[in-house]
Amino acid sequence: MQYLTLDTETDFDGWRKAARSLVLHHVRPADVTWTVQGGEAELFAMPAPSPILEVNDGTFNVPAKFVEFAKAAILHRDGERFAILYRLLFRLKDNHDLIEVATDSDVAQITAMARAVHRDEHKMHAFVRFREIGREREAHYVAWFEPEHHIVELAAPFFAKRFADMPWSILTPDLCAHWDGHALTFTSGVSKGEAPGEDRLEETWRRYYASIFNPARLKVKAMQTEMPKKYWRNLPEASIIKPLIEDAERMTGAMIAKSATDPHKPQKRPEALMTRKTTAADDLETLREEAAHCRACPLYKDATQTVFGEGPKDATIMLVGEQPGDKEDLAGHPFVGPAGQMLDRALEEAGVDRKKVYVTNAVKHFKFVPRGKIRLHQKPATPEIKACRQWYEREVTAIQPDLIVAMGATAAQSVFGKITPIGKTRGRLIDLPDGRKALVTVHPSYLLRLPDPEAKVLEYQRFVEDLKIAAGQQKKSAHAA
Numbered sequence: 001m002q003y004l005t006l007d008t009e010t011d012f013d014g015w016r017k018a019a020r021s022l023v024l025h026h027v028r029p030a031d032v033t034w035t036v037q038g039g040e041a042e043l044f045a046m047p048a049p050s051p052i053l054e055v056n057d058g059t060f061n062v063p064a065k066f067v068e069f070a071k072a073a074i075l076h077r078d079g080e081r082f083a084i085l086y087r088l089l090f091r092l093k094d095n096h097d098l099i100e101v102a103t104d105s106d107v108a109q110i111t112a113m114a115r116a117v118h119r120d121e122h123k124m125h126a127f128v129r130f131r132e133i134g135r136e137r138e139a140h141y142v143a144w145f146e147p148e149h150h151i152v153e154l155a156a157p158f159f160a161k162r163f164a165d166m167p168w169s170i171l172t173p174d175l176c177a178h179w180d181g182h183a184l185t186f187t188s189g190v191s192k193g194e195a196p197g198e199d200r201l202e203e204t205w206r207r208y209y210a211s212i213f214n215p216a217r218l219k220v221k222a223m224q225t226e227m228p229k230k231y232w233r234n235l236p237e238a239s240i241i242k243p244l245i246e247d248a249e250r251m252t253g254a255m256i257a258k259s260a261t262d263p264h265k266p267q268k269r270p271e272a273l274m275t276r277k278t279t280a281a282d283d284l285e286t287l288r289e290e291a292a293h294c295r296a297c298p299l300y301k302d303a304t305q306t307v308f309g310e311g312p313k314d315a316t317i318m319l320v321g322e323q324p325g326d327k328e329d330l331a332g333h334p335f336v337g338p339a340g341q342m343l344d345r346a347l348e349e350a351g352v353d354r355k356k357v358y359v360t361n362a363v364k365h366f367k368f369v370p371r372g373k374i375r376l377h378q379k380p381a382t383p384e385i386k387a388c389r390q391w392y393e394r395e396v397t398a399i400q401p402d403l404i405v406a407m408g409a410t411a412a413q414s415v416f417g418k419i420t421p422i423g424k425t426r427g428r429l430i431d432l433p434d435g436r437k438a439l440v441t442v443h444p445s446y447l448l449r450l451p452d453p454e455a456k457v458l459e460y461q462r463f464v465e466d467l468k469i470a471a472g473q474q475k476k477s478a479h480a481a
């Protein structure tokens with residue numbers, strides 16, 4: 001009998017090295033026992049581990065699919081995984097096609113384990129909630145999570161990328177991951193008592209969850225599959241899930257009764273919306289309500305909701321983007337996703353107060369194509385921009401801004417009523433026929449997409465410079481008032 005002890009629960013390299021040597025020495029799977037250092041089996045008086053057998057010659061290949069499955073399956077919590085993987089490897093050596101036999105018991109077990117691990121990884125990405133420890137410059141964000149499998153190292157790079165600018169730690173009973181803004185490190189697991197409790201971010205999460213909760217689409221079973229109950233105890237929004245579900249029936253009833261506010265219900269006279277030209281100032285709330293059930297182009301069909309402009313009614317500056325993105329579509333507010341964060345930063349640097357600016361989009365519905373679980377942004381086409389322009393015109397009439405900033409080509413097309421190249425118009429004040437000024441600049445998403453870091457910095461600076469022109473106008477308007 002060979003006794004193999006791996007360094008850690010996730011020691012894929014150790015397992016691979018040992019398994020390769022055992023296969024080359026024709027050691028039968030039944031003659032191998034696998035344990036992990038410090039693991040339960042080892043503590044229960046296992047004999048001393050066998051040294052890894054020397055491999056002098058011989059080599060063999062395995063299908064790439066096996067390696068891919070094995071890397072994930074080894075993170076499963078089932079103690080038998082090392083043995084099952086070894087048995088499959090032993091059998092695959094002379095029969096590569098075996099990996100394609102989905103009904104084979106070893107293949108089926110490994111496939112199911114790999115899937116369970118990836119599901120758990122996905123759940124961790126979705127359900128980790130950071131809590132703020134300390135304030136401002138000293139702030140550190142800490143989350144508690146209980147993964148089903150050994151996925152912390154697998155899942156952590158996602159958080160490093162998504163929350164690159166904030167120092168965070170994810171504490172779990174197995175392993176803790178830490179990010180200091182530069183590098184990921186791991187330390188041993190801790191108990192839940194060491195994780196922080198409620199903080200001021202909790203309320204933000206609850207409000208966000210309530211805002212994206214759509215009672216008309218409530219399917220409790222599907223919701224519990226996506227967000228299994230075992231995760232609820234660590235989610236700040238969990239406390240409102242029950243009341244929201246209880247409220248849903250009542251709210252859905254009310255929504256049906258008030259069918260004119262349902263964006264997906266047919267309008268009595270949709271053509272009225274498609275042709276209307278307004279000169280009189282509409283009340284912003286009336287506009288928002290009307291736009292909520294706009295059907296002037298087909299984009300309403302797949303989008304979650306109309307994302308209308310937002311900002312004070314007496315704003316002197318109106319910022320126009322292209323269309324809501326994935327985050328905006330869910331939240332119902334413009335520029336709250338990554339492009340919005342970039343915009344906020346640039347506005348602040350330029351000295352423009354976003355709270356005093358009206359922010360909207362040329363197209364008010366999210367246009368996308370589904371790609372698996374992702375919704376890929378699609379540029380709006382001219383008929384969609386034209387169909388949506390009535391809302392932009394009516395927003396201008398309601399707000400009466402002194403300056404309209406068009407960010408990107410779609411916005412420029414809407415503001416000038418025709419295709420307008422950015423390169424020729426960018427960065428200077430242009431007179432509009434109605435006496436207002438327009439300023440053309442790039443869209444913040446363009447900056448996010450630039451692959452070259454140097455170009456990114458330079459283009460961002462140019463963007464800020466453009467916005468400084470808007471800051472100057474904002475000051476002028478304030479003085480004139």
Ligand code: URA
Nearest residue numbers: 321322323325334335
């Ligand atoms: N991009 C836009 O043009 N608008 C948004 O609201 C978000 C991203």
